[in-house]
Amino acid sequence: MGVTFAPNRVGRLRAAAGALHRSLAHVAKLALDVALPTLCISCREPVDGEGVCAACWGKLSFIERPYCPKLGIPFVYDPGPELLSMEAIAAPPAYAKARAAVRYDEVARTLVHQLKYQDRTDLAPIMGRWMVRAGRELLADADLLVPVPLHWRRGFSRRYNQSGALARVIARASGVRMQGDALRRVRATEQQVGLSRPQRASNVQGAFQVSADRLHDVQGRRVVIVDDVLTTGATVDACARALLRAKAAEVRVLVFARVVDAPRAPI
Template identity: 75%
Template sequence: MDAEASSSRSLSTPFRRALTACRGAWSHAAKLALDIALPTLCVSCREPVDGEGVCAECWARLSFIAPPYCPRLGIPFVYDPGPDMLSMEAIANPPAYARARAAVRYDDVARTLVHALKYQDRTDLAPAMGRWMARAGSELLHDADVLIPVPLHWRRAWRRRYNQSGALARVIERQTGVKLAGEALQRIRPTQQQIGLSRPQRASNVQGAFKVAAAGQALIAGRRVVLIDDVLTSGATVDACARALLRAKAAAVDVLVFARVVDGHKAPI
């Protein structure tokens, strides 16, 4: 009987391997057929594209932010004013967070990417967007202890099924190894959509809306936190988050977003 069992095992192993190979081949063939029948389209111009949703032409139209920029807010300068020179906005209205960085300006292509990720279930865009963010925020991430995505209220999260900021943060975690603490910061009351609100209205809308959960206190206290979000407009939301994290004794809070509104570009609609 032992010999029969041994023979059965020796026969079943090659069979299992063959079955696994067949399944892999079938999966590849099915994906190839689907790609032929339904080619991936550029999320911006809708032309067929190989890769992660953006064609080369639209990628070239993205306005990546690079130095020189305000060391506090990450707002790009037209010319280099010299080291440590702050923007007028940073001087007039300094935020609670220490530094902010963005991968791109919020222009037409960036808006299309953000809206597709946020409202159209295009989570396949998160890997490319997250990699661009990791590159733009390398100086923030180098010394960071923990990543915190800007949270959704549970009702909105239930309707949307996922948090776009969390999707971006998971990509950055894989890229950098900085630990993600997705549940540490909570949105404790629902807030009105910030779209269409003035700067004072945005600040009032999110005031007191965020709190560090009791279970998340140990993850925040004494740590350097990088807040992750998709778009920075007035900065009211990330400022409110930063204040909640600092009340929980975070050592410092920086902000990393995919896109930020810069003078001359329209705010999110």
């Protein structure tokens, strides 16, 4: 004869089993935290919780309003809406707007270099979340995320594209679809580091192209280019021109960090 249990007893057994499972999971997490303490994503010192220690947090310079509505360059004071920076007026880019989460300073440089060159893909989630916060306006009605591509040779040596890693985090957080193969780098280029502004522009001229089988994904779409750092803007501008040639409706740029030479005043 089989043994039967009253429904309320079954419920109590399930609740007890669930509580035991949660308790064991909590104990396991505590043991792991003791064995492997959480480290600051920048300096690797132990921290409570996840993210950045107090010392590194104090060195991060998040970009907040007021800033140039086109380039996202921070202003020293609020001039009112829609007043542009000198850079935006003197050399308007192909893209409509650019936003960055932080200034490219000591801590930001460390994070970018570790993500790009030291296989620290574990940094992408928190960096990407900061980018979502900074780019909320750009992402609100965007149709497509497109990471700046690497040339296949550089991609082979690095094993992954840091811009793609950031774009995947942003796609999950924002719900905007990512198309990682929409843009191709059709010509190998020199490293931009150490090049002047004109040299940077010449270096990436004609280096990007929309894949023929992705034209339908780009046409008529509001596209957000994702990259790690914006210095002179030459790379993302070349990407934007390629997307606009493929009939994108509008191109915007979202980066983790941007170089800010000095406090800017609007004109």
